[in-house]
Amino acid sequence: MATTSQRRERPGGVPAPLPAPDAAREWLATMQLIRRFEERAGELYAKAKIGGFLHLAIGEEATIVGAARALREHDYLISTYRSHGHAIARGTPPEAVMAELFGKQDGCSRGRGGSMHMFDLERRFMGGYGIVGGNLPIAAGFGLSAELLRTDDATLCMLGDGASNQGTFGETMNLAALWRLPVVFMVTNNQFGMGTALARHSAVTDLQRKGESFGVPGVRCDGMDVADTCGVVGDALRRAREERQPMLIEAVTYRFRGHSMADPEEYRTREQVAEWRRRDPIALWSARLIEEGVIDEAGVEELDRQAVAKVDEAVAFADASPFPAPESLYDDVYALGEQVRGWYSVDERGVEPHRGEHERAMAAHEIPAREVYDQHAAGPHSGAEARPADEAQDAGERAHDGERGG
Amino acid sequence: MSGVAVMRYREALNQALREELTRDERVFLMGEDIGVFNGAYKVTAGLLEEFGEARVRDTPISENTIVGMGVGAAMTGTRPVVELMTINFSLLAMDQIVNHAAHIRYMFGGQVAVPLVVRMPQGAGHQLGPTHSHSFEALYLHVPGLLVAVPSTPADAKGLLKSAIRDDNPVIFIEHEYLYGQRGDVPDPDDGEHLVRFGEAAVRREGEDVTIVGISRMALTAARAAETLADQHDVSAEVIDPRTLRPLDLDTILASVRKTNRCVIVEEGWPHGGVGANLAALIQEQAFDDLDAPIGRVTGADVPMPYSKPLEQIAFPHEPQVVDAALATLRDV
Numbered sequence: 174m175a176t177t178s179q180r181r182e183r184p185g186g187v188p189a190p191l192p193a194p195d196a197a198r199e200w201l202a203t204m205q206l207i208r209r210f211e212e213r214a215g216e217l218y219a220k221a222k223i224g225g226f227l228h229l230a231i232g233e234e235a236t237i238v239g240a241a242r243a244l245r246e247h248d249y250l251i252s253t254y255r256s257h258g259h260a261i262a263r264g265t266p267p268e269a270v271m272a273e274l275f276g277k278q279d280g281c282s283r284g285r286g287g288s289m290h291m292f293d294l295e296r297r298f299m300g301g302y303g304i305v306g307g308n309l310p311i312a313a314g315f316g317l318s319a320e321l322l323r324t325d326d327a328t329l330c331m332l333g334d335g336a337s338n339q340g341t342f343g344e345t346m347n348l349a350a351l352w353r354l355p356v357v358f359m360v361t362n363n364q365f366g367m368g369t370a371l372a373r374h375s376a377v378t379d380l381q382r383k384g385e386s387f388g389v390p391g392v393r394c395d396g397m398d399v400a401d402t403c404g405v406v407g408d409a410l411r412r413a414r415e416e417r418q419p420m421l422i423e424a425v426t427y428r429f430r431g432h433s434m435a436d437p438e439e440y441r442t443r444e445q446v447a448e449w450r451r452r453d454p455i456a457l458w459s460a461r462l463i464e465e466g467v468i469d470e471a472g473v474e475e476l477d478r479q480a481v482a483k484v485d486e487a488v489a490f491a492d493a494s495p496f497p498a499p500e501s502l503y504d505d506v507y508a509l510g511e512q513v514r515g516w517y518s519v520d521e522r523g524v525e526p527h528r529g530e531h532e533r534a535m536a537a538h539e540i541p542a543r544e545v546y547d548q549h550a551a552g553p554h555s556g557a558e559a560r561p562a563d564e565a566q567d568a569g570e571r572a573h574d575g576e577r578g579g
Numbered sequence: 580m581s582g583v584a585v586m587r588y589r590e591a592l593n594q595a596l597r598e599e600l601t602r603d604e605r606v607f608l609m610g611e612d613i614g615v616f617n618g619a620y621k622v623t624a625g626l627l628e629e630f631g632e633a634r635v636r637d638t639p640i641s642e643n644t645i646v647g648m649g650v651g652a653a654m655t656g657t658r659p660v661v662e663l664m665t666i667n668f669s670l671l672a673m674d675q676i677v678n679h680a681a682h683i684r685y686m687f688g689g690q691v692a693v694p695l696v697v698r699m700p701q702g703a704g705h706q707l708g709p710t711h712s713h714s715f716e717a718l719y720l721h722v723p724g725l726l727v728a729v730p731s732t733p734a735d736a737k738g739l740l741k742s743a744i745r746d747d748n749p750v751i752f753i754e755h756e757y758l759y760g761q762r763g764d765v766p767d768p769d770d771g772e773h774l775v776r777f778g779e780a781a782v783r784r785e786g787e788d789v790t791i792v793g794i795s796r797m798a799l800t801a802a803r804a805a806e807t808l809a810d811q812h813d814v815s816a817e818v819i820d821p822r823t824l825r826p827l828d829l830d831t832i833l834a835s836v837r838k839t840n841r842c843v844i845v846e847e848g849w850p851h852g853g854v855g856a857n858l859a860a861l862i863q864e865q866a867f868d869d870l871d872a873p874i875g876r877v878t879g880a881d882v883p884m885p886y887s888k889p890l891e892q893i894a895f896p897h898e899p900q901v902v903d904a905a906l907a908t909l910r911d912v
Contacts, residue, residue, distance in 0.1 A: 229659070256753075280688070281688070282686060282687050282690075283688030283689065284685050284689040285685055285687070285688050286686045286688065290686045290687065292686075292687035292688065292690055292691075293690075294690040294691055299654065299655075300683075300687055302679075303675055303678075304678050304679070307647070307674055307678060307679060309644070309647070309677070310643065310644040310645075310646070310647020310648050310650070310673075310675060311647050311648070311650050311651035311654070311679065312651060313644070313647070313648045313651060314648035314649060314650055314651020314652040314653070314654070314655070314659075315651045315652070315655050316651075317648055317651070317652045317657070318651070318652045318655035318656050318657045319655075320633075321605075321607060321633065321634075321657050322605075322656055322657065338744070340643065341643060341644055341647065344639070344641035344643065344644035344699055345644050345647075345648075346637060347639060347641070348638070348641065348645075348648065352636075353637065387905070413634060504684050504689060505684050505685050505688065505689030506684070506724055507684070507721050507724065507726075507748050507749035508684060508692040508694075508746075508748050510746065510747055513813070519723060557791065567890065
C-alpha cells in the first residue's frame with residue numbers, strides 16, 4: 174500500500190523556493206478554482222446535469238497547477254481523462270469547461286467530447302484522452318513536429334500510474350529517447366489505477382525508474398507541493414528543450430475522491446484517505462503563504478470566494494448555452510476540401526431507417542430523429558435516464574455521502 | 580500517347596512520395612525499415628539518400644506508437660506518411676487509427692485536423708499464412724473520420740497517394756503485395772501534376788449486361804473476367820473500380836446498375852461485413868427497382884489465410900468465379 178514514505182524529500186529538507194508573491198497567490202487561486210469547480214461538477218453530476226463518466230482530480234491540484242505554471246506559452250500540454258483542471262490551469266475559461274460537461278454548444282469541444290475530452294488549441298491544451306496510455310504516442314508526435322519544424326516548443330504529457338503498464342509507455346519512452354524529442358512525461362501517481370493499488374498493478378512501484386531502461390531518466394516530485402512540482406517540472410522541461418533529453422517525472426499525490434463518480438471505494442480505507450487529506454495541497458500552500466507573509470487568512474478566504482463566484486458564473490453560462498443543433502451532428506467528422514466530395518463520405522442518414530431511393534432528396538431538409546433530440550434537449554428530468562453500466566450506486570445517495578463517492 | 584511512362588506500381592508510389600517530399604517540406608515518412616533497408620517492398624527505395632534521416636525515418640517495431648506519433652505530428656503542423664509493413668500489423672495500431680486519428684477532429688469540436696497518411700499493403704498469394712495475408716479494407720471502411728483508398732493501377736497509386744498526402748484528413752492507404760510488381764501507364768510529371776481525386780470511381784470497361792465492381796486487386800480480376808465474358812459468353816460487362824471506399828462514388832456505380840440491371844461485387848476480404856455486403860445494401864436501397872437479379876458477391880473464403888499453396892489459392896477469388904457470378908445474374912433472362 175502506498176504511504177507517505179513515497180513522498181519526495183527535498184535535499185536537506187529545505188522547502189522549494191517561493192515564486193514571486195503575485196505568482197504564489199495566483200497558484201493558490203487557480204488551485205482553489207479547480208477545487209471548487211470540481212466539487213460543483215460532482216454535485217451537478219448527482220443532479221444529472223452532467224452525463225457519462227466524471228473523473229475528479231480533487232487532491233491532485235498541485236500536480237496540475239505546478240505543471241501548468243512550468244510551461245511556456247507555446248509549449249504543449251496533453252492530458253488524460255482526468256483533465257478539467259489542466260484545461261482551466263492552461264487558461265481555458267471555466268465557462269467553456271463547464272459547458273462541455275453539460276454537453277453544450279459553447280463547450281471547449283463543442284459538446285462532442287465531454288469530461289474526458291477537453292481541448293483548447295489556442296492555449297495549446299492538446300486534449301484530454303479517454304484511452305489510458307493513448308495520449309503518449311501523440312505527445313511524442315508533438316515533439317517530433319517541434320523537431321522537424323525547428324521550434325523550441327516542449328511538450329508535457331500527463332499520464333496516470335496505471336498508464337505506466339500500457340504498451341505505449343515503453344514504446345513511447347524508447348522512441349522519445351531514441352529520437353531525442355523534447356517531451357516530458359509526468360506520471361500523476363495517485364496510488365491507484367482505478368481501484369487497483371499501485372503495488373497490485375506495477376511490479377516496480379518506484380515509477381520514476383520505469384523509463385530508465387528506455388533511456389528516459391526519472392525524477393520524483395512531491396505532488397502535494399505546488400512549488401516543488403513546478404520546480405521539478407521546470408527543470409525537466411529545460412532539459413527536454415535544451416538538451417533534447419526526454420524526462421519522466423513521478424508526482425506523488427492522492428485522489429481524495431473515487432476514481433469516477435461510480436466508485437464505492439472498497440479498495441482503500443477511510444484512514445488512508447484521512448491521512449493523505451492532512452496533506453491537502455491547497456491547505457499546505459495557503460498555510461505556507463500565510464506563514465511567509467504572502468497572504469493572510471482573509472486573503473485566502475477572499476480568493477476562495479472569488480473561485481466560488483467564478484464557478485457560479487461558469488454554471489450559469491453552461492446552463493444558458495444551447496445544446497448543439499441537431500443539424501450539426503455530422504459537423505467536423507471530416508475536414509472538407511476539394512479532395513473530399515459528396516454525400517457519401519459520410520452517410521448522413523443518421524438513425525432514421527434507411528428509406529431507399531428517395532432518401533437522398535429527403536436528407537437535405539429533414540433533421541434526423543427530431544423527436545428524440547427534443548426529448549433529450551428538454552433537460553435531465555425529462556425521462557428516466559440510465560447511467561453508464563458501472564454506475565452501481567444511486568446518484569442521489571452519493572450526493573449526500575460527503576467524502577465518498579466522488 | 581504522349582507524356583506517359585510505363586512503370587511498376589511500387590515505382591509510381593515512390594515517385595509520388597518523392598514529388599510530395601520535394602513539394603512540401605512539412606511532409607515526412609516514417610516506418611519500419613523504410614530507410615536503410617529501402618522498404619520491405621522497396622516503395623521507399625532511395626528516399627533516405629535523397630531526403631535525409633530527418634524526413635525518412637526508420638522506426639523501431641512499435642506500430643501503435645509510430646501511428647500515434649503520426650497523429651500527434653499531424654495535429655501540430657507536419658504531414659506524416661507512416662508505412663506499416665503489412666495490413667495485419669495495422670491491427671496493433673487500431674487504437675491510434677480508430678480512437679485517435681479518426682476521432683480527434685470530431686471529439687475536439689473541429690479545432691484540429693489530422694493530415695496523416697498510413698500506407699500498408701494487403702493481400703494473399705505469397706504463402707505468408709494467417710498473419711501476413713489479409714485484406715482489411717472493410718475494417719477501415721467502417722470508421723467515420725477515415726478516408727480509405729484502394730488503388731489498383733500504378734497511375735491511381737501515384738495520383739491517389741499524392742492526393743492523400745495533401746488531404747487534411749487521416750487516410751488509410753491500402754496497397755497490394757501482388758500489385759507492387761505490376762506495370763502500367765503513368766502520366767509524365769512534366770505534363771503537370773498527376774492527382775486523382777478521392778471519391779471518383781473509374782469505369783475500366785463499358786458494358787451493357789452486368790456491372791462488376793472490383794476492389795483493390797480484384798479490379799484487375801474483374802477486368803479479366805469481363806474479357807472472358809465477352810469472348811466466350813457474349814456477355815458485355817461493365818467494370819468499375821471505386822478506387823476509394825470513403826468517400827465512395829456511389830453515383831457512378833448506381834448509374835451503371837441502372838443501365839445493366841445486374842451487379843456483381845468482387846473483393847479479396849471476408850464475406851461477413853465486407854465491402855460487398857455494404858455496397859449491396861446501398862445498391863438495393865437506392866436502385867431496388869432497377870435490379871433484375873440478386874446482387875452477386877465474390878469474396879475471399881471465410882477462413883484465416885492458409886499457408887499451403889493450393890489451399891491459399893482457393894481462399895481468394897479468381898477470374899472463373901467472377902465469370903460464374905456474372906453469368907448467374909443473367910441465368911433466368
